[in-house]
């Protein structure tokens with residue numbers, strides 16, 4: 001890579017919400033951003049907007065992830081493992097094991113596939129950063145959330161383990177754990193498209209976080225000097241003092 005080449009960032013789950021806002025923020029910061037998600041039309045549009053590269057990719061498919069790594073090139077400076085999500089809110093007694101499996105697949109194994117595929121390029125950059133998007137659900141339990149909280153606890157532990165294993169290498173590892181972020185799709189995906197249930201999650205909360213709030217945090221983490229590793233950031237809206245303590249009006 002020539003000295004004038006831009007630094008490269010890869011953002012998974014860039015077709016909506018936090019991933020899309022992060023891709024835009026990193027592009028503003030001067031990165032050439034490789035955007036990945038399953039919906040090819042949406043990432044193609046985003047790539048055109050930010051002068052980036054779109055790679056249609058299901059992160060649970062190692063073959064597709066290998067193609068993502070090939071498209072990203074020999075040096076990657078920032079990897080944002082953002083693709084993920086929650087499926088269902090059923091108590092353990094009634095939970096669907098297929099939904100639990102799908103949550104583990106995307107929030108943990110998908111992150112594993114992408115990290116494994118991009119580690120050589122992160123090393124080759126001489127100054128790599130991996131940002132994993134966990135959740136406050138990776139910190140506490142809540143009723144109906146066990147499948148998702150188990151998966152996001154997994155994201156947290158994988159992040160911590162990777163930091164231990166790469167100690168001494170030129171790669172920083174950060175977890176960002178957001179609380180309630182009002183993105184357009186997260187809750188609708190969780191409730192299988194039931195918009196009334198999705199809207200109820202944010203009902204009466206004056207100012208939940210928005211995707212841009214998390215994107216700004218990622219931009220800040222990436223812009224610290226290379227010797228500064230931000231281990232983790234837990235970010236909630238002011239109205240959410242804890243998972244069960246949300247100020248609602250009306």
Ligand SMILES: NC(=O)c1ccc[n+]([C@@H]2O[C@H](COP(=O)([O-])OP(=O)(O)OC[C@H]3O[C@@H](n4cnc5c(N)ncnc54)[C@H](OP(=O)(O)O)[C@@H]3O)[C@@H](O)[C@H]2O)c1
Pocket residue numbers: 012013014015016017018019036037038039057058059060082083084085086106110133134135136177178179180181182183184185186187189211
């Ligand atoms: N919103 C919140 O309150 C909140 C709070 C804490 C943590 N988080 C975490 O933040 C991350 C982003 O959430 P969000 O709110 O921005 O949700 P979102 O709008 O639903 O975005 C999820 C993204 O992940 C992609 N994705 C899902 N499965 C994928 C797969 N198998 N392969 C590739 N891409 C996949 C989706 O794109 P395609 O469908 O096009 O593939 C989409 O771009 C997730 O990890 C989520 O768990 C969210």
